[in-house]
Amino acid sequence: MIPIANPILGDEEIEEVVKVLKSGFIAQGPKVAEFERMFADYVGTKHAVATSNGTTALHIALLAAGIGPGDEVITTPFSFIATANSILYVGAKPIFADIDPKTYNIDPQEIQESVTHRTKTIIPVHLYGQPACMDAISEIARDHDLKVIEDAAQAHGALYKNKKVGSFGDMACFSFYPTKNITTGEGGIITTDNDEMAQIARTLRAHGEKERYEHVVLGYNFRMTDIAASIGIIQLKKLEEFNRKRIENAEYLTEHIGDIDGIEPPFVQENVKHVFHQYTIRVGDDKRVKYIKFLNNEGIGTGIHYPKPIYKQKLYEDLGYRAFCPETEKAAAEVLSIPVHPALRVEDLKEIVQTLEDASGTII
Ligand SMILES: Cc1ncc(COP(=O)(O)O)c(C=O)c1O
Known part of the structure; x- marks a missing residue:
């Protein structure tokens, strides 16, 4: 795994x-x-x-x-x-x-x-x-x-x-x-x-x-x-090295999955150093469940950050929140985080890329 x-x-x-x-x-x-x-x-x-x-x-x-x-x-x-x-x-x-x-x-x-x-x-x-x-x-x-x-x-x-x-x-x-x-x-x-x-x-x-x-x-x-x-x-003494590895992993993933149909890799703004706490892609909302199943079956962990806008949590609905933020709603339905942490090895990165390619070929 x-x-x-x-x-x-x-x-x-x-x-x-x-x-x-x-x-x-x-x-x-x-x-x-x-x-x-x-x-x-x-x-x-x-x-x-x-x-x-x-x-x-x-x-x-x-x-x-x-x-x-x-x-x-x-x-x-x-x-x-x-x-x-x-x-x-x-x-x-x-x-x-x-x-x-x-x-x-x-x-x-x-x-x-x-x-x-x-x-x-x-x-x-x-x-x-x-x-x-x-x-x-x-x-x-x-x-x-x-x-x-x-x-x-x-x-x-x-x-x-x-x-x-x-x-x-x-x-x-x-x-x-x-x-x-x-x-x-x-x-x-x-x-x-x-x-x-x-x-x-x-x-x-x-x-x-x-x-x-x-x-x-x-x-x-x-x-x-x-x-x-x-x-x-x-840990603080190791932070720069951890972040360097996260960024290197993210660059590898973006380079190799950027052309896969139906997958949108993360966007990095100009003038920032993004430290990739998460590497979060977008897939169609009708396909996300299938991607998760496919990846998890192949031993690749996934996360959804976050599946619901906060105002849709029961606590907030009970408080009377009826907000509607369209971009948040769309993102909540489509985002999928895949591993990017510094403990990943080259073999792991290759396996993640290959599995995503296989998944996109299978999932229509
Ligand atoms: C964006 C954000 N804010 C706040 C927190 C709360 O931090 P903690 O879990 O240490 O209480 C977290 C972490 O879980 C977080 O991701």
């Missing part, structure tokens, strides 16, 4: 975890602080605040941005549900703007049309590892005095005009879930240049504690452990 994701954890990660276990300091401690420093330096921001996962990072980033009941936050309906749920956690209202059908990222024109007097923040997602259009998004934010929180959960190391994602918004949130470009098991981090927001996020992740047993606001236990951070420190 060639899995759709395969985290690469080596002896170094194991050794670091063992050291932490032997140190007796296994909850949030010096390793978290070291990981935060390294991550902030890597992204090029003043601060990084580590959290228990990417969802909790988004949750406290929104609180640190001052978002709450009565506020609207514009985001994409074509993402993992955590993006929109974080807006609900703080009592604000997600407003869904449609995507660009080529990149699958939020369309700035659609954002522009969704702005109201209640809009406070935009959360663009750098979907599949491809940066959203940060120039246009930043301009809309400037014009309407909005905050921007990047959801960079899938885009560690991606560049937009030679600048790292995670350094554009007021804040940005990353995830270190095992399928991501680097992992800490579970984990997340907020990056920001804003001293005040960083301070609020630090307080909120630890029960609103300013000093020992002095709790000034309603906070949470959203801390990362030193065990997770010690894995992250090693």
Whole structure:
């Protein structure tokens, strides 16, 4: 079986975890602080605040941005549900703007049309590892005095005009879930240049504690452990190499499947470094089930990212959402992710290409 994701954890990660276990300091401690420093330096921001996962990072980033009941936050309906749920956690209202059908990222024109007097923040997602259009998004934010929180959960190391994602918004949130470009098991981090927001996020992740047993606001236990951070420190050193391999794999796939009838390979914008968290093709919606069956029967893992616009999830329908974003609906019916992770070998890539060729010849 060639899995759709395969985290690469080596002896170094194991050794670091063992050291932490032997140190007796296994909850949030010096390793978290070291990981935060390294991550902030890597992204090029003043601060990084580590959290228990990417969802909790988004949750406290929104609180640190001052978002709450009565506020609207514009985001994409074509993402993992955590993006929109974080807006609900703080009592604000997600407003869904449609995507660009080529990149699958939020369309700035659609954002522009969704702005109201209640809009406070935009959360663009750098979907599949491809940066959203940060120039246009930043301009809309400037014009309407909005905050921007990047959801960079899938885009560690991606560049937009030679600048790292995670350094554009007021804040940005990353995830270190095992399928991501680097992992800490579970984990997340907020990056920001804003001293005040960083301070609020630090307080909120630890029960609103300013000093020992002095709790000034309603906070949470959203801390990362030193065990997770010690894995992250090693993984971060490997990120550039992991991404290089992902990009090389993606280029191979596009070169070899680009001409197969009925398959549309991913589109990469100019001026970005797409880090291929996912390699997502489009096939006709009537054919997708057949492709999945064919590939899975041949031992090739697949994924659908994502099968439904978020507003069509029961939770959102129950909340009264009746949105209709045509490009998102179409993409949700047609996209199919195939393996691109750095553990793939040349034989695996050849097998994926051959199987897709065979599939397209069989599926009419
Ligand atoms: C776009 C996006 N946002 C947020 C998250 C949430 O991250 P986590 O699973 O670490 O909570 C994920 C990851 O699963 C994601 O892909």
